[in-house]
Amino acid sequence: MDEGEPRRGGGGSGPGDGTEDRLVAAVHAALAAETYERFDDRVAEQAAQVAADCEAGRLDNADYAVGLELEAYTVDPQARLHDVPAGAPEAGGFAPELGRHNLEVNTPPDVLSPAGLDRQAERLDTAVTDAREAIAEAGAAAGVDGRVRPVLDSMWTVAPPEGTSAYLSAGEARDGVWIAENMATDARYHALDADTLRRMDNGIPIDLPGAEHHFPSILVESLATSVQPHLQLPAAADVGRYMRYATRILGPAVALTANSPFLPADLYPEAVDAEAVLDGPHELRVPVYEDSINPPGIEKVRVPDDVADASEAVDAIVADETFAPFCTDPEDVPDDAPYRERFPEFAHKHGTYWRWVRPVFGGDTPAAADGRADGNDDASVRLEFRPVPTQPTVRDCIAVQAMVAGALRGLDELDHPLRELPWAAARDSFYNAVADGPGADLAWITEDGDRTDNPDIALAELLSVARVGLSAAGFPEDEIDRWIGPLEARQVTAITPSVWKKHRVRAGMDHGETFHEAVEAMQWEYIELSEATDSFTEWL
Numbered sequence: 001m002d003e004g005e006p007r008r009g010g011g012g013s014g015p016g017d018g019t020e021d022r023l024v025a026a027v028h029a030a031l032a033a034e035t036y037e038r039f040d041d042r043v044a045e046q047a048a049q050v051a052a053d054c055e056a057g058r059l060d061n062a063d064y065a066v067g068l069e070l071e072a073y074t075v076d077p078q079a080r081l082h083d084v085p086a087g088a089p090e091a092g093g094f095a096p097e098l099g100r101h102n103l104e105v106n107t108p109p110d111v112l113s114p115a116g117l118d119r120q121a122e123r124l125d126t127a128v129t130d131a132r133e134a135i136a137e138a139g140a141a142a143g144v145d146g147r148v149r150p151v152l153d154s155m156w157t158v159a160p161p162e163g164t165s166a167y168l169s170a171g172e173a174r175d176g177v178w179i180a181e182n183m184a185t186d187a188r189y190h191a192l193d194a195d196t197l198r199r200m201d202n203g204i205p206i207d208l209p210g211a212e213h214h215f216p217s218i219l220v221e222s223l224a225t226s227v228q229p230h231l232q233l234p235a236a237a238d239v240g241r242y243m244r245y246a247t248r249i250l251g252p253a254v255a256l257t258a259n260s261p262f263l264p265a266d267l268y269p270e271a272v273d274a275e276a277v278l279d280g281p282h283e284l285r286v287p288v289y290e291d292s293i294n295p296p297g298i299e300k301v302r303v304p305d306d307v308a309d310a311s312e313a314v315d316a317i318v319a320d321e322t323f324a325p326f327c328t329d330p331e332d333v334p335d336d337a338p339y340r341e342r343f344p345e346f347a348h349k350h351g352t353y354w355r356w357v358r359p360v361f362g363g364d365t366p367a368a369a370d371g372r373a374d375g376n377d378d379a380s381v382r383l384e385f386r387p388v389p390t391q392p393t394v395r396d397c398i399a400v401q402a403m404v405a406g407a408l409r410g411l412d413e414l415d416h417p418l419r420e421l422p423w424a425a426a427r428d429s430f431y432n433a434v435a436d437g438p439g440a441d442l443a444w445i446t447e448d449g450d451r452t453d454n455p456d457i458a459l460a461e462l463l464s465v466a467r468v469g470l471s472a473a474g475f476p477e478d479e480i481d482r483w484i485g486p487l488e489a490r491q492v493t494a495i496t497p498s499v500w501k502k503h504r505v506r507a508g509m510d511h512g513e514t515f516h517e518a519v520e521a522m523q524w525e526y527i528e529l530s531e532a533t534d535s536f537t538e539w540l
Helices: 019-030 033-055 088-092 114-141 164-169 187-197 218-223 236-248 250-257 274-278 285-293 310-319 344-351 394-413 423-439 455-472 477-493 497-510 515-532
Strands: 065-075 102-111 149-151 171-174 177-180 204-208 211-215 227-233 357-361 381-385
Touching (some): 019 187, 033 236, 033 344, 065 114, 065 394, 088 114, 114 394, 114 477, 149 515, 164 211, 177 187, 187 218, 204 218, 204 285, 218 285, 227 236, 227 394, 236 310, 236 381, 236 394, 250 394, 250 423, 250 455, 274 497, 285 423, 310 357, 344 357, 394 455, 423 455, 423 497, 455 477
Antiparallel strands (some): 065 102, 065 149, 204 211, 227 381
């Protein structure tokens, strides 16, 4: 690194501290044949108990509840990618993620109610604020001249000082295991990396308009970040019906929220066909994620198949291809462990079940929901909605949470015929939205039973049923307007964050900037607006 560049901080290991040897040993243990056999046997046993508990109602709860995971990335004072500084996760109360530049904040579950959603917004705002302050303070302590900060965005576009290719490719082979230098020092990540790489033909690909590369690590997946709303269901028996509805709204949800039309600018050649990029997908996070993790012939990341009930949902997790297994000593699991921790191999298997919607068995529930004790503080069934990219502001992220929870409850409240939309049509609608954003052909069945691909109808009905669901949960009209209104503004104007980004890059090029300069200028403006505004609607 040049003498004048900012120092990189973070959770990586230093030379000679033994971390690499520990990771290599853990990877070899995870990928041993006997580990796979022992792991799969335990998954089957534990899954049978989870399915029986669902059948017996032991994962039922009194209320619908919501929670949220939010991923972000960190930049230096020049808006270049930067590691999360050492000590910041502990000080800020957030979690590291796959890349040294990644972080995740989350909210504990709350009942789906006006007060519950207010608490979600307050907790997320506090978590993001705490992360910003901790990262800035740790960056200053590390000697960075200027502010290091997290960005609420779906894909970073300004490369670190050494360049994106060098950053994603840095590492070394040790005893047959590739240790990616900029990957978090969690053995699970490195085992997953090794297991994925040995199934790939030629490393991890990026093959998108204007850019074609291969990299030696799944660290490529760290390009992308997301916001993941969760909806806890009162009855585990209903998970198949809600999964079906959630799969049918994948396309419209992405069409309203797309936010990653550009890779890091330096991944495009100097003589890039800018029009091909500008006319390309609105949501690059989806192909980057799928291509990073899916070896030839194995679709780990995809639209989930329909399931009839909780038992089939559990079976689908068991049947999924096992990647990077880890086994837990049964003596290390106390009798009074929280529900999910009692089934460590099943939980680990679920952790690599990367469908765009997936059920989660076990986990915290609201101990008291608006004063109503639910009687079950550590076991639930919830849906994790995974296709939505990170949004520009906290309010935008909570609006997505309200839309998803409201739409799923509203569709069920109305006994909506969208459930009859063929699975293949829902899958195609999702990938249409990835490609074309708010102008995509979106497969939908109206409340009157009419089949359409008109995006205006599909998006308007999605937001309408979200209003129905929130109303059923006790939200007054003004509160519904507060959360659904920002997304309705996107639908009316047909401007999502991805559309805004493309417009800004086109405008920069029209004023004489090169494509690469225009992408970086757009990113600067995005960061400033994200920090200065309450909602993306203020950008329109």
